[in-house]
Amino acid sequence: MYNTERLEITHAIYDDVMTWTEERAERVEMMVDIYDRVDPVSHHDLPSHTEKHHTLQHTGSVSVENRKHPAPVVCLCLLCFLLLTAVMVLCVCFTTERKQLLTHISNLTEEREQIKNKFDKLQHGLYEQDQRADNxxxxxxxxxxxxxxxxxxxxxxxxxxxxxxxxxxxxxxxxxxxxxxxxxxxxxxxxxxxxxxxxxxxxxxxxxxxxxxxxxxxxxxxxxxxxxxxxxxxxxxxxxxxxxxxxxxxxxxxxxxxxx
Known part of the structure; x- marks a missing residue:
């Protein structure tokens, strides 16, 4: 009889523990459910917000870096363009002046030859004419x-x-x-x-x-x-x-x- 009572007491304690455990689990599930309902956005988006913050910081630093470099690059490109334009203009002017100079020299040479031929003929004619007339x-x-x-x-x-x-x-x-x-x-x-x-x-x-x-x-x-x-x-x-x-x-x- 004594053993039977101990067994009954043990079963009673076990039942109480199981009941307490189940009640405890139900309360935990209810608390989790309440937490999820109260702040679902904060709960689920916290990592995203942090990542977004880091991304914005990174993007801002890149933008700052990009703003530091464009001005010198643009100036350098503009200078190269102006230099190239000046070289092209000088080449065109030099070529034009050279052609004009060569043409002018050619014309002068031709005129000189014409004048020389004219003088030679005139000199020869005067000499022969005056030789016949007055010796x-x-x-x-x-x-x-x-x-x-x-x-x-x-x-x-x-x-x-x-x-x-x-x-x-x-x-x-x-x-x-x-x-x-x-x-x-x-x-x-x-x-x-x-x-x-x-x-x-x-x-x-x-x-x-x-x-x-x-x-x-x-x-x-x-x-x-x-x-x-x-x-x-x-x-x-x-x-x-x-x-x-x-x-x-x-x-x-x-x-x-x-x-x-």
Missing amino acids: FQWIYYNFSFYYISSDWKSWSDSRLYCHQKRADLVIINSREEQEVLQKVVGSYKFWIGLKKSGKWEWTDGVTLTNGYWSYGYPRSYGDCAQMSSTGWEDGSCTYTKKFICKRTICTYSKINLSCF
Whole structure:
């Protein structure tokens, strides 16, 4: 009987424990259910919110970094573009100028050849014509023809003769021209287009500035100038001398070259 009572007590305790456990489990389930109903969003989206926060922070940092770099990159690209444009413009200008220069050089060369041929023909024609008519000689130098006379005349008559040949007594404009004519005159003396009327002037009215007088001249021996192999000398205009006429075919200016 004693054992039977102990068994009954044990079953009673077991039943009480099981009942308490089941009630406890039911209360836990009810609390979980209530929790889920009260804050389902916070409960389920908490990790997402955290991840979103980190994502926004990351995105913000990237945006900041991206905002730091575009300005220098744009400036560099713009500079490269401008540099490339300048190089292309310079190349085009250089090519155009080169073509124009080559064309200009070609035109000048052609014009020079034409003028040279014209002068050669003119010189040859004048020389043959004058040789048949008066037996005298023309020489050519630097766009001008010079008549070296074989006759002897006074200064005034020499100039008149030159006028008849569409020329005038020679006017010397440079040392080179003086040296060329000095080689021609030899041991003779030739009248040139220089005369003194208070001051030494050329036949075109220009006052003498650079003279090529022989040593010790002028000596006031006369009012007309004559050329010798050593330079100029003054002498009486009435003396008879050989003479040099000059006919200028072309004249230069800053604008063009005039030939007649």
